[in-house]
Amino acid sequence: MGDRSAFDALYDVTSSKLHAVCLSVLKDRPEAEETLQDVYIKVWQNASRYASNGLSPMTWLITIARNRAIDRLRARRSRPAGMAADLAETVASTEPGPESVAIRAQERRMLDDCLSAMADQQAQAVRAVYLEGATYADLAEREGKPINTVRSWLRRSLLSLKDCVSQ
The missing domain is CATH 1.10.1740.10 (RNA polymerase sigma factor, region 2, helix turn helix motif)
Incomplete structure (x- = not known):
């Protein structure tokens, strides 16, 4: 009703x-x-x-x-x-947009430039551990150094890299 x-x-x-x-x-x-x-x-x-x-x-x-x-x-x-x-x-794509791709490429170039400014041995160590996934123990064994020495070495390399990237 x-x-x-x-x-x-x-x-x-x-x-x-x-x-x-x-x-x-x-x-x-x-x-x-x-x-x-x-x-x-x-x-x-x-x-x-x-x-x-x-x-x-x-x-x-x-x-x-x-x-x-x-x-x-x-x-x-x-x-x-x-x-x-x-x-x-x-449905929205999960792929990064053109702006994100350009920013990532620029960041990658900057990282490559900073790594090339470092000593070869330091740059190879940073690449091995942080970009290729090697462990500290793997790097220490490969370089024939104690693991704590490798950690200190990588820490100094990262600080140097941080300074270079922030400029």
Whole structure:
């Protein structure tokens, strides 16, 4: 009969149950919420058609929610393959943009310049540990030096590199 307060009360009492019905069919929360909204629009528009015929109003509402969710599920499955490709084109790319690529290239050139300004042995050690993934122990063994000496050596090299990069 168009009674908004009655409709509000109906919504408060039934929405969680009907949302659960939609969610169990669709397995997607945002889509279940949209479907639930469609259900209540349909209920508002067709409440006068409800016939008691021995079924409870809740059974009628659950039937509407379940059927609406199944219809949406069928529509999702019957979408043409081209639509999926169209949707994929609208998703933001995770690839870096041109500005990020240019900044990274500039930073890489600056790092290469600073490493070339260092002594060859220091630059090779920094590259090995920090760019190629060698461990301090690997470097110490390769250079025939104690590991603490290599750590101190790398620390001084990094400080020198930091000074060069910050200029």
